[in-house]
Amino acid sequence: MSQKEIAGVTIDFDESGYLSKFEDWSKEIATALAKENGIDELTLKHWEVIEYIQKEVQNGAALSIRKIGKSGVVDIKEFYNLFPDGPLKKATLISGVPKPSGCV
Amino acid sequence: MAESKEKIKKVSVICAKGSLEDVYAALVMTNGARMEGIEANIFFTFFGLDAITKKKMNKLHTATVGNPAMAMPGGLPFPTILGVLPGVEAGVSAMMRKGMDDLDIPPVEEFLDMINAAGGKIYGCKLAVDMFKLKREDMYDDMDSIITIGEFYEKAAGGQIIFT
Incomplete structure (x- = not known):
């Protein structure tokens, strides 16, 4: 675990660089994390995906790209375009939820 | 040994076998690469072509004979003689597919x-x-193209090659 200052606040990150506590998450932190990961601006569609991911994780669901592709929020191609170079890893990081552990 | 900081940038997976487990190994590695932001190619050859042949792709089997890792559900040994009975291979394969879907x-x-x-x-x-006398229309619609081994090496240039 390590602490880092982001968007003006100091918060805890786990060893994978994900937020340790979801309670620390805010839209400002999401925007700053997105910038750090090469996404300059979070569009309406990004926020919809983030909201979906947060809701699923709160309901205890295991996330996968397949599942997000079937969510009705985005299809797989769009998901890769919104969060390039590792969409599931990036989207979960920005959403403030733990790193997903699936292989598919 | 410490993990290298240098990221793999590109992989080209060769799928040369048509059994359920061999095809899935290749698909998981190819898709997994894209999930990590790694550029990925998958090249199907010989019996691996079954995976991109429309009539066969969703009916792949796992071998119940000559497969030393084959076991009964629960882990008991799977007698080879069972594997030759009609319907057993289809049944085992269907069970595997169901398990994967779960x-x-x-x-x-x-x-x-x-x-x-x-x-x-x-x-x-x-x-x-x-060799298998396949036509383009027999094959997966979104296949990018049919290529020679030389073209494969051109496309794989600058990356890692994985043979399954």
């Missing part, structure tokens, strides 16, 4: 769709396509 692992065709949507490139081997 783990959110998609059927072969949907897996190819995922790789395609993720920007992974899907190729068939010209030599094997000619």
Whole structure:
């Protein structure tokens, strides 16, 4: 675990660089994390995906790209375009939820 | 040994066998690469072509004979003689497919769709396509192209090659 200052606040990150506590998450932190990961601006569609991911994780669901592709929020191609170079890893990081552990 | 900081940038997976487990190994590695932001190609050759042949792709089997890792559910040994009985291989294969579906692992065709949507490139081997007398329309619609081994090496240039 390590602490880092982001968007003006100091918060805890786990060893994978994900937020340790979801309670620390805010839209400002999401925007700053997105910038750090090469996404300059979070569009309406990004926020919809983030909201979906947060809701699923709160309901205890295991996330996968397949599942997000079937969510009705985005299809797989769009998901890769919104969060390039590792969409599931990036989207979960920005959403403030733990790193997903699936292989598919 | 410490993990290297240098990221793998590109992989090209060769799928040369047509059994359920061999095809899935290749699909998981190709899709997994795209999930990590790694450029990925998958090249199907010889019996691996079954995975991109429309009539066969969703009915792949696992071998119940000559497969030393084969076990009964629960782990008891699987007598080889059982494996030759009619319907056993189909039944075992259906069980495997069901087990994978429970783990959110998609059927072969949907897996190819995922790789395609993720920007992974899907190729068939010209030599094997000619040998099995397959036509383009017999094969997966979103396959990028049928290529020679020389073209495969051109596309794989600058990356890692994985043979399954």
